Amino acid sequence: MGPVSVMIESALITVVQMVVALTASPFIVGLIRKVKARLQCRQGPGWLQPYYDLAKLFRKDVVASTHTSWIFTATPYILFASTLTAVLLVPIFLSKVPLNFAGDAITVVYLLALGTFFLMLAGLDAGSAFGGMGSSREAIVASLTEPAMILSIFAVGLTAGSTNLSTIVHKTALLQGIVTDPPPHLMALAALFIVTLAETGRVPVDNPATHLELTMIHEAMILEYSGRYLALIEWASALKLLLFLTLMSNIFAPWGIATEREPVWMILGVGVWLIKICGLAVLIGVIESMFAKLRLFRVTDFLGLAFILSLLAIIFFYILRG
């Protein structure tokens, strides 16, 4: 194949990955809600409800505060674009994503931070104390999770000798399809799981279902949003959740992912990936039902645990390797 056709193929795969992620992400949010509802002996809304919600929000009028500036208007788009860019750097069904040269794990972390930065600004923009409170709390949660996230990915990257997500996933997939150094990598996985709960605003760090001013973090920042802006933010949050679940499943157990650009394997890869992240989503739903939300200043201990775990993962890696 000539380089032009390779480029077309790469562009095609990138677009497919984008569409797959955009389509699957509301489903995961709905799945978690469904699991929680069933554990509470409720029927819960239908499987397609998150899609209806998004469609409805897109069609609704936008009400914006007179106090806000262009930051408020730009934030949903910046958040959506930065999250989607981050998703394109993460292997979903193909181990070597075409855009892997554009960014590694650190880039993914910092792209998500770019969205968080603008969300924090938007929280302050309307002048309401709720938004400020949300931004302020998001600042402390983000600052405690990101070091743990970088360290935990690095702990796995050590085996592959890379922080490039595609390289990590590709090498692990070719070796045996599952992480090679169980003790350190399980610690890193546990750390990344805690980070996931915190970064995606889940119990016990934050509660996505609450609008009680004393407890909300993420919901407080976006309190002033409505209509299509809210739809974009909700979709971006769903994408972020999807991204973290994908990271956990594909970094630690890339088994089933396509290692070559064969259509059959890639379609199969989508299926295996969906099963894996659905499993993780069910786990999150169960955890959300089993635990209570922590007080804000207890959250720090919980996130400190993630940091210590990821650090221990690195130390163990070297000690076990000698």
Next chain:
Amino acid sequence: MFFDLSWIIDWGLLSVISLYGIGIFLPSVFFRNAHVQNLVAHGAAMAASVAGIVLGVAGLLAPTAATFSVSSNLPLLTFQIRVDPLSSFFVLIISLSGLAASQFAVGYVREFENRHSMAALGGLYNAFLLSMILVVLADNGIFFLIVWEIMSLVSYFLVVTEHEKAETRYAGFFYLIMTHVGTAFIIVAYLVFYQQAGSFSFETFRHPPAPIPEGFRTLIFATALIGFGTKAGIVPLHVWLPYAHPAAPSHVSALMSGVMIKTAIYGLVRVYFDFLGGVFPWWWGFIILTIGAVSALLGVMYALMEHDLKSLLAYHSVENIGIILMGIGSGMIFQSYGLPHLAALGLLAGLYHTINHAMFKGLLFLGAGSLLHATHTRNMEEYGGLIRKMPWTAVFFLIGAVSISALPPSNGFVSEWLTFQSLFLSFQIPDLLLKIILPIGAAMLALTGVLAMACFAKAFGISFLAMPRSAHAREAQEVPWTMRIGMGVMALFCIVLGLAPMGVVPVIDRVTASLTGISIAEKLVSEGGFALAPAPDKGFASISTPVLALLLILLVPAALLMAAVIGGRLRKRFYKTWGCGINLKPRMEYTATGFTQPIKQVFDMIYRPTVKLETEMLEESRYFAKRMRFQTHIEPVFQEYLYDPVVKVLQKLADRVRVIQSGSLHVYLAYIFVTLLVLLLWVR
């Protein structure tokens, strides 16, 4: 070649010196009108900066270093100048910042014109820039110390420009003492070199007749670290920065914070990698790395608690010096383990961050200057809503904030990413302890990065967004074009440094190649010049900021289009923010203090905050407060436990010495005579 490089260097050097000379002397000698003096001084500085940019670029491209020498009548002193890649790189940084800051100054100092002597301010400003250029070009120990001292003194005079304020005088005094303590240590380092090499020429420092013994090398390492570290503002020698940098006029703050402290980075790299030939034990690099990590983390933490915008930026300089030192320190560790590729990478990351920090910190200080100009206060709690009054300043400040927070695809992201990589590549070091410790450094860098992001969400959000919090902010107006252009130029430099790393890296590579002997640019720049990939064998990881920027720029209209397709035309209504049933007032907004309160509580081990809450209850019920008084205060740990004891001891000693200080001229003459006699006897 079309142009002869050595010819350009000759004339560049000559025109830089003479143009700054014009800027120093012309305003005071020939002009009386303050505004004309302003234009002449800053016009000369701009012209000299352009010449400096040419000189810097030519020096970086030149295959060999150019040297100039003028002998003097004084013993040991020769005015030696050397234009090599390292000094050219710093000339370039100084000149780029100088260009933007001078442009900004034309508008900024207009309000100083009637209050202060413009001839003095403009002349000192030019002298400041020239002295920094000469510091990095000097090739002789004595000459270096002279221009170093001039740089310190001139910047002191600039700090105390507004000397009618007591706090400014205190800040100046503090700075003057600290900088001289630092200079004393540098003198010691150079004296050790002199004693070993027999001359003050840097050439003999590089090639001493006999190898310098291990003990003396360690002495040089320590004294240079303390000496230059004081100027750089490493923890715990940073205490003067948050006083001195805010006190100076803002365009000078931009240069002090962005450029002057970098001359110390220059000094450290020059001494360790050039004079000592890059031969040192691993623990030197380890100490530099540790100091860097601690400075970075503590710098950003103290910045978070600061609500004076310029002090906040000064603390961020401590942070960024820390990040630079983390890059350089990891490079030194690699160098000592004989991994020159990685040493070059660490050094390159540090130097890349050096030029980035000069640009975004300069931009932010100019932005802070604009806010000060418009509101006449530095207290963030009195800003608010300025994005509507000052839209240009807001955009420029936002660019600076995104860059310093290292968010992609900014320039800060590129250099911090390179620093991350050089810390992660520690797995190639054959030492278990270092393999474990360097990733901890990376974790600290990650924490620093996020805290910086939080700090600038605070700085931008509280200053520019929501409603004005005071009359100052309500009456603010956008600053004049002259100042906006200055900020715009800096912002442009930031964007170029972020989006074209594949163009910047080969330039810095010439510097690191001249120091480590190994060029890594070809290995670093991959994918047809789009991406950076730092690894000896390609593929450890790569980034491409242009592609990231392109994706972000393409996906925003895609999201707009998608929203339009699903939801149709945008119908938008405006309504005031919900204030729980009452009208929202600025007093109800979140404050900077409130914003950082959770961080203060989580890290109270470091801040050791004291909170005083007095509540006066209603007589009828003890559940209803009539009045409340809230005071909070952060313990300045270093001043209290490190500096105050030293000052106390010094004061006690001074009291003892007072015995011989009678105040009588005759007695002093006798002292001089006796000293002379003793010296004569001793020499004989």
